[in-house]
Amino acid sequence: MSPVVWVAALFLVGIGVIVLEVFVPSGGVLGFVSVAAIIAAIATAFLELGVGAGTAMIALSVVVVPVILGLAFRWFPETPLGRRVLPAPPEAADVVPDAPRRRRARDLVGQRGRTASDLLPWGTVEVGSESLDGVSEGGPIDAGSEIIVVAAQGAAVVVRPAPVAAAPKRGVEPMAEPEKPAAPEAPRLSPTLENFTFESFEPPDA
Known part of the structure; x- marks a missing residue:
């Protein structure tokens, strides 16, 4: 393919993608592609056609790109996407x-x-x-x-x-303390020991 065709094709692709970026916002992806295509067209003109052709492509880009962008932004508000993104003119x-x-x-x-x-x-x-x-x-x-x-x-x-209303927190019932086991009763003495007195140890009367 002739270098002239390559230069023209890359330049037209760059211009077309610039217009597409205006009508279909892509977060800068299409803008990057358009700039890369135009730079590739200028570089191809310098390498394959000479300094004169490369300089002419730079001058053409400086003139054509702003004009195309101005026309695209002029038509954009009339498109369905433009009417959704931009406000209606005030009455x-x-x-x-x-x-x-x-x-x-x-x-x-x-x-x-x-x-x-x-x-x-x-x-x-x-x-x-x-x-x-x-x-x-x-x-x-x-x-x-x-x-x-x-x-x-x-x-x-x-x-x-609108902020989402927080759900009310449900109260947490306190846990009941476990019942303490009753202390075991002391063993009762046998009746014989309960009736025991120290009088049994008194010496007999002389």
């Missing part, structure tokens, strides 16, 4: 300080509820009879999890997983 009534929705969100602080959808970190939560947008204070929260509202953010609420 005009939601940005007014005393709007009813903002007051409602502030009134729910401290109350418990459940997640109606996965929070990644945005989603929908249900608190009492209210259904509104919610955002996780920390990591993702699965749908159906019990949550507690910790703050209001515009017309949405900031939530965290």
Whole structure:
């Protein structure tokens, strides 16, 4: 295969994987693959096509990669994944300080509820009879999890997983002390010895 084809293929793979990383977050794995592919394309251009081709590939990467990333982030909010991860744009009534929705969100602080959808970190939560947008204070929260509202953010609420109530400890009854065995009775003397007196040893009258 021609070196030009290798360089073009590696560069296109790198650009494609960069776009895929934007739409399918992988924790940086796809980003690493894309950078490796672009570096391989530049190295192949230097080794097989000369310094001029390698320099041209560097310049092309510097120009094309930011443009592709900008377009990908521009389209990302319109995708199904983008709508799940990013919050919906606020309505005009939601940005007014005393709007009813903002007051409602502030009134729910401290109350418990459940997640109606996965929070990644945005989603929908249900608190009492209210259904509104919610955002996780920390990591993702699965749908159906019990949550507690910790703050209001515009017309949405900031939530965290509700602490699990500890089960009450059952009292431990004290163990009864074992009964001590009764001390054995001293053996009784025979009737003859019980009636014995020292008068028997008195000498007879002279």
